[in-house]
Amino acid sequence: MPQRKWFVQRTNPEYIKYLSQSTGISPALAQILINRGIKTPESVKQFLSPDINHLIDPFDIKGIKEAVDILKDAIKDGRRILVHGDYDTDGLTATAIVVESLRSLGAELEYFIPDRFVDGYGFSNGGLQHALNTGTSLILTVDCGITSFDAIKKAKSKGITVIVTDHHEPKRDSSGVSILPEADVIVNPRLDPEAPVMSGAMVAFKLCEGLLGRGEARRLLDLAALGSIADIIPLVDECRIVVKEGLSLINSFERKGIKALAEVSGLRAGNINAGVLSFTLIPRINASGRIDHARDVIQLLLTDDYDEAVSIAERLHDLNLKRQRIEEDVLSQAMEDVQHRGYDFAIVCASEGWHEGVVGIVAARLVERFYRPAFVFNIDGDIAKGSARSIPPLDLYECISRCSDLLISFGGHKQAAGLKLPVDRLTEFEERINIIISEMLTDEDLIPTLTIDAAVRLKEVSFRLIQELQKLEPYGAGNPEPLLGTKALEVLNPRIVGNNHLKMLLKDNSVVMDAIGFDMAERFEMLQNGRIDAVYCPSINEWEGGRFLQLRLRTFRASEN
Template sequence: MNRKWLLKKTNREYIDYITRSVSINPLTAQILVNRGINTPERVRSFIDPELSSMADPFVLPGMKKAVKRIRRAAESGEKVVVHGDYDADGTTSTSILLHTLIKLGIGCNYFIPNRFKHGYGFNTEAIKVAKKNGARLIITVDCGIGSFDETSEARRNGIDVIITDHHEPYKDEYGAHKLPDAYAVVNPGLMPPDGQLPLCGAGIALKISIALLGIADSLELFDLAAIGTIADMVPLTGDNRLIIKKGLELINRNSRESIRALREVASVNGRQISEGGLSFGIIPRINASGRIAEASEVVRLFMSGNIDETYRIARVLDNNNARRQRIEEIVFNETLSMLKSRSFGSCIMLSSEEWHEGVVGIVASKIADIYHRPTFIFSVRDGIARGSARSVPAFDICRGLSMCSEYLVTYGGHKQAAGLTLHIKNMRDFELKMHEIISDVLKSPDCKNELLIDAEVTLKDISFPLIAELMKIGPFGPGNEEPLLASRRLEVISHKSVGNNHLKMRLRQGYRTLDAIGFSMSSIYKDIDSPGHIDAVFSPAVNEWNGSRSLQLQIKTMRPSTL
């Protein structure tokens, strides 16, 4: 929690030059230059990227062979089963591939595992589905890179498997990749480290669609790919950023009935939605079914051509999300209580037999954000701990897990998020080993616990035109972080807890007064003084409610002001 605030410094004359050359706000120019976008040409192409700048899908290893096999299925009338995953990335990538196969005239079906019955990854139940439907090809999306036994079982049954996955491939003792015996494996992690495309499952599915159909006939799928890309927290650079920008254009045109229905139940229809609106309004409703119910209903939503069915399923997802929120709030508050009564070192590791397995990932993410430490949250049942890990930018969590795999039953993921299973008897040894690994990495001089601030401003600098311009350099997320601004000596006129542990404040500086919100901050900052003065780091935003729009500061962190 105690991060050092570091204000980025930029040459003022150069900022003025970029401002004049591109006709943008000096604050926007400063943020872009801070991020290495430091010429007028680069600024223009960053603000308005072209589809022609997307990477050729055939640079992905295995793509040529996968496309050839899918075309053969189309020509010979073969049936195909798409094996997805139960999160937003898995369900959107499944839907993208199904739409693509249907356009090719391929008879297809899908299988989405149940989190509690089947667990994560390529499951042999999909082989049964394929055999029942007479399918000779299974295509996995967002899973399968570690499914050695299941892939071999499919081949023994005369079924080819194409694995498309973005999770880290396994390596042998010599550092060489270990891959399942699949017909083709499409995974960006097999590319050279300096040339990888950091795509999620939905991004890979979109690349397959483009390779098969061409970009013009795949444009309508960018909205689904945008949802998967935002949900999976991959770097929002290059192709990922372009996918989201084009996807948001489709979503805001209400091009897809299923997404319009989700916007309706989330009460975000009738206004422009950003990546933030998807993250907090739409994606939780998509993820909720996979956390506490059946994620296959999400794919039914995205594939349905019936308006009544679309809105019925959307309401089911909304109800699932409300239930998920109640469960999550209980687990989150219990983790906060635990942390008050115990010390912790380089990482946080908590477990309980009472916690719902479906929400441990969300809680781990929140705790990692608050305490700025890699966090492991486990649900324990019958001597087995099933958990989720969330990391900080300086630590590769999947690599860390590979260094203590002797304690684990299963694990998988990527640099910032992972899932894992272990016997509870190994928990203590695993925790000690992980503390040691993380400590060695984070004590490096390169891993400073700093909060980088783009610019210092006053409240009078915050305006609707500024926020509209900042939106053009989005979407924001990993790799293209939301701009962080700082302001000193803000008077706290009032504060209160609202919603699910959120902190709402009214702040004044000079003659300017603005509302502020700190998500999940109420219990952390409940002792702030009112009246009193704080320094705050925030992102400026527009709050839309009941048809009205107002400026709002989204607080990221704060501290008492000093004279």
């Protein structure tokens, strides 16, 4: 990645003092909360103590009352319901939420998870045919459907009731007005500018909260949290409450499937946070939909048979290992292509034989490496099908929308999208997307920024501060782990330890503190100056029965003085 510029967020010192004194928190925590837009004593209280009772009423979300009424009538009348999900973690957890809820109400139902390689994304002919084959009279989509115009129209022509629940961007006309499918009811927070940002699993949870009541629906928060973390939804407002409560359920291991998958991943109850899930359970769940079929995940999440859960979890673990090998192979080829062809405002890579299930991850890895929006396509005959990932300043969905005349189909969000186009349009697409992005970004936007929450001296880093910072959890999108910065630290006893890590003591006046930089051994020479400016996360390290403060280095540079 290009050299990052450091940006220290600053606020009026008098306001920091006011918020600190009025809430009883440290000035450093006050600064961090202000950075996150939490600027009043009341909002500080709500953020630091998220309460399930502060969740919005599900019936305040447009379409939920109508959907609940239709579903209750369908259950009473014994109509067969098809729950149509998606093959990623968000879509799978959303499916499990709805299936568990409807079964508890006595519904006669089936669920359908599309095959990435046969059916493609979303509600399409495969899902419709399954509905017709099973005598379905009501289709409920979760985490998909908002752009499934043809399949919904065909379903309606067969007399099937269709409820769409989704959180993806709708198609819009040239003036920005939403173009919607002809479903009986649509529930999508994207259609309401006042609604909070939600994952597909959260939308499913709100629907089931309306069906069951908050008390009964509470048991589903583990699945809603898992889907929200997987889809990188900002952990603020409604989502923060859902994930906070859901993590407690996940750590209880009450759900047999989560317990089995966690144990296969080497995790223990009580130590699982959002970051841990992103590197353990979520990749294993996603692996099934990336390189195989994901239907077993629903059984994993719903079963009460622990032995069955372990069997499925072990299969997902093996699939994830296979996915990693495939991903590394495609990434290596894509990197060679980029280095050979170069890039402009965007990276566009395409090749035959690239596994469709990993092109999205490879696009994300290219963004991480080059800090450019990346589009990675697999070519199959005369069709190029791919995934795209963006950098924070760029609305990827808007960019792709402006190229829609070149595409067969597309969908997604500001930061991630999927798209399909004829191979003979690839060159034109690459040229057009670069022009569009050049118009939307400045040169400054193409320089990655490391945002530092507060500049502090080491004397301010204490056990009390770290305990305060823990109240900010869960960390994730929209609420990253706080980064502190300190200039002109004296480096004492620097050394390489373990597998490629840096270890040292850092001195600031009379305060000396332990510091570790994971995977930073190649930067050892930068310490020879004797003084560094450091960006870090303060932590408590427990070792041989003792507890001591430790700085986990995020980055550092040689001090200028």
